Amino acid sequence: MKTYFRLLSFAKPIEKFAIPYIIFTLLYVVFSTSVLGLLSPLLNTLFHVGGAADAKAAVVNVKDIPAYDVSAWFKYYTHHFITLYGEWGALKFVCTVIVVAVFLGNICRYLSQRIMESLRIHTLLKIRKAVFDNVMRLHMGYFSNERKGDIMSKIASEVQTVQFSVTGTLQVVFKEPLMLIGYLVWLFIISVKLTLISLLIIPVAGFLISRIVKKLRSQAVAAQNSYANMISYLDEALSGIKIIKAFNATDFIIKRFDDENVRYSKITRAMSKRQQLASPVSETLSVTMISFIVLYGGYLIFNKRSDLTAGEFIAYIALFSQLMRPAKAIGDAFSNIHSGLVAGERILALIDEKPQIQDASDAIPVNEFKDGIRLENVSFAYNEKLVLKDVNLFFPKGKTIALVGPSGGGKSTLMDLLPRFMEPQSGHILVDGQDIQNLQTLSLRSLMGFVNQDSILFNDTIFNNIAFGKTNVTQEQVEAAARIANAHNFIMETDNGYQTNIGDRGTKLSGGQRQRICIARAVLSNPPIMLLDEATSALDTESEKLVQEALNNLMKNRTSLIIAHRLSTIQNADLIIVLDNGKVAEQGTHQELINHNGVYKRLIDMQTFNAD
Template sequence: MHTLRRLGRYLKPQWRHILRGIFFMGGYAIFSGFSIGLVIPIINKIFRRSDQVPEEPLGVWTGLQSTFSRAQDAWNSASGGLKARFGETRDVFVDGLVQIQDRAEPLDVLAWLCVVSLVAVLLKNASDFGRKVAFIKVEQGAAESMRNDVFHHMVQLPLSTHSKYPSGQLVSRVITDVELVKQFTINTAAAFVHNLIQVLLFLGITLWASLHLSMVSFLIVPPLVLITGKLASKLRRQSGRAQERIGQVTSSLNEILANVRVVKAFTTEDQETKRFSEITGGYRSAAVRLLRLDSMAAPLSEFWGVLIGVGVLYYGGQLVFRAENPLSPERFFLFFLALVSMLHPMKVLGNVITRFQRGAAAVDRVFEILDLPKETDLPNAKRVDRFEHSIRFENVSFSYDEGRPVLREVSLEAMRGTTTALVGPSGGGKSTLVDMVPRFQLPTSGAITLDGVNTQELKLKDLRQLIGIVTQETILFDDTVSNNIAYGYPQASREQIVAAARTANAHEFIEDLKDGYETVIGERGQTLSGGQRQRLAIARAVLKDPEILILDEATSSLDTESEVAVQEALDRLLKNRTTFVIAHRLSTVMGADQILVLDEGRIVERGNHRELLSRPSLYRKLYDLQFRDEEATQVVPDLP
């Protein structure tokens, strides 16, 4: 019930379209009822023509007029005389039609019928169109706002939640599941009402046409509908399986194409082709099974339909031709048409439950995301717009998974304007530690303070506004160079952007690009080299001009040449800033005000370069291993 109410929130803004859709549903029902009602005059003409002489031929126009006035009479007698029962009214109406027929020339009747049926069918289909368009608007509008909602919520989820949900999963929640919600709840609800109206209408017609035949038919129709329903549900299961298989085909294709370099390097083309053909083979057999069932559905369904038809025809025909004539031919055919028209909407209604079930599963998956707690500020979070003194970690411990601590009792103080270098074996917790400064992760115990205030009490936006981050993988967007530099600062002027690019040693290579600053750099900046991407990321940080800077292996993946360019850029960026740097570059680490050696989540050594080298230490070991070669090939700045 709760879920329904939440779904309703997305439908509420669409109420105009919903009302319009329902109006057209009504129109459709009326005109389809009217269309099959036309069988009465036709049949009547065929069956009664011989034994009645027309009194006075009527033209098409008079025919219509007369029908209208008859209908009016009928209406008057129904509304005026309360005694006239509904059925009698209908009789008056039908008898009216019959009488016109009786008096008319067959050809006039034919012309008359042609016009009337054309108009009726036209109106019926126009209603159908109107209904569809109205509900398409409802569905698309609801899906749009649901997608936007999920997206808005998703970007506010903490990073820890993002790492629990693989990005592929989140993508499919936004795309596929919302699509399924649209298809199987909103669409199904509309189809339910639409088909229910029709079933009720045709049911009314059959009951009115012949109570007797109705009773007989309702003994045979439901079981047949049930059997077709069974087949349909088998089909559905099978189609789910085929869907899964095609998913495997896509994901395997994606994986191989993304790693085609590796495939070539290891010359595994044949092996991958074989693996791929196994997957397509799996899809083929699932698809064949599905399509076989699917092909069975139409003939079977037609056969059931004809079976019902033949049964009713035979039984009803006997009633018609019996001497005492308990059923008039026109009523019989009306009954027959209404019954046949009822089959399809009944089948749809039979599917409604399973469709809703599929929709409900998708609804749950979407709401599961919307129910994940997002990053929020405390109710009375403090504003902060500058950083004055220091950042402190006080006994900070952290674990991603319970029982596997990644940081243990870490304490440190980074004074404003100083550089803190983090070194240590890979997996020691360096990245995790710096992630805690912008509150990407929250400590399991302990506190991180900024100028003495726990960062958890600060407004998250304000805190992050103070911090600039450059990491090993630079994240660029498929946009122009200048928009990538000005990311988060759309108001930046061209001068500011160029100045930032100059500081980042990026201006020259940008000028050399095809369209300079307006060059679109492609998905993830694939058209640029690693060093170029890195310098764009640095330019972005320069433009942001943050108080606090975090460099997480910002130069690790670069070749020597671009490393020099990037390093220069970084040195400029570092000036007068409070910096946390994780680096394998000797100069950055050596010049740091304090070096913290992190091993298995603990700070095992601290001091500056000279202090740490002066005694046997893990730092000295790392230094020997990691930096010695570098030292030999590079000009090492003089140590103080």
């Protein structure tokens, strides 16, 4: 139950909802159970059971009626109305009281349900916010190891499961036991002996239902994992639809999804079979017990061994028939809570996931870039494979530095270390002499702009993609950034200019256009340091020229770190650093490295254009 109570902690301040809910639920229980309890005087009045003599006796003995005995008071007033207004008047009084009780009971039930719904929505909002907030703050390495579909399943589907399974149980925990107690009170008021015998059915029903739902937890775990796999397959299919069709893999993808879909369906069918079995079992037991009560009670009445009137006996049967309803609701809640707790454990595990990269408690902000970036004996490994080995470098302010080398040499890893997307296993990275582990990460990243090989755009307007992450940005500022990025002209040719929606991941634009939008976004940020990772490698010659012009505009008066292979991008760099097998193989200007006749010269010779 630790998981359950921790999930309930998201309902805070729970007393804001719980106190009025309990009050209205109590009133609903009193009114709703009283309606059935009033059947006895109604039937007795209707079928002339009792009469004027009983009424006089009731009036004489009125002082002996306990204040808490609702049934006795109601009998007294019923007989009183018979004396004053006759049986027709008493019948009208009883019917009026029943209608008023039903009306007030339903008002209280409506208000209690409204309060519970507010609590459920409030709890759901806080859980979903906690999950998403924590996911967004996790380190980049977490997303390399986890399937995106699994994360999506936890945020979207499993939070809903928690809402309706776990928080919904609150309603059962409060209301149904109170209803059960209310019915039992009335049953004991009518006949203690008959009630004690009748209660034998409840532990029997509880035992049978517990046996039925015993395996639900393991099935719920399997169902959640299977559903997460389906979401992952769906995400991969939609993201890679072009590759799927290009490699004629449509049937393979369909079969993979269908197989998981069948597996999930089998699990949910087995769960539903067990969950739905609880209701007919309890109902069968209930009807069996009611039949027994009719036989036993009838035997007592026929043989004059009970003082129950016909009206009281019928009211007793009606009350007992309702007794199993809250008991069944409690059983159903416990059968449903298993899936909710399993989903809750998965959600809490995601909330508890801590980012490996966190600011130190005394981290200081950095607001400007004055000198340069220095790497001292920096090493980094993926699992146990070293990618960078004791790298020592200095990137001076205002210079353009190119990182080149064979694939897998550690270029992208080195660049990812600068904004603390990842942490080195050893060594230090200094910005203006300050170790970045002593700086506030947000302020460090605000010094840097990013343009990657993959143009990361969002399903939004061109304006919002350029102004991404910023508020109070004017049209003039966005247009100025777009002009520097050579993007203004093609933007104005679109249907709605800067308000044109570019589709999912910018699919309505060409590769070169998407890249120039990304460059405009970086220009608008106006950072002193630019990190460019293969920004032109995926473009055709014409697009590359336009993007390269935009990059040249972007790099003016900035410190730029470029990962590139094409000579057109790197030959004018102030410093070229060659990384090979995780180490700095050589560094210098383009001409110096050509003359050195090393790794760089070999890479240039493999390109299809002349080195000069």
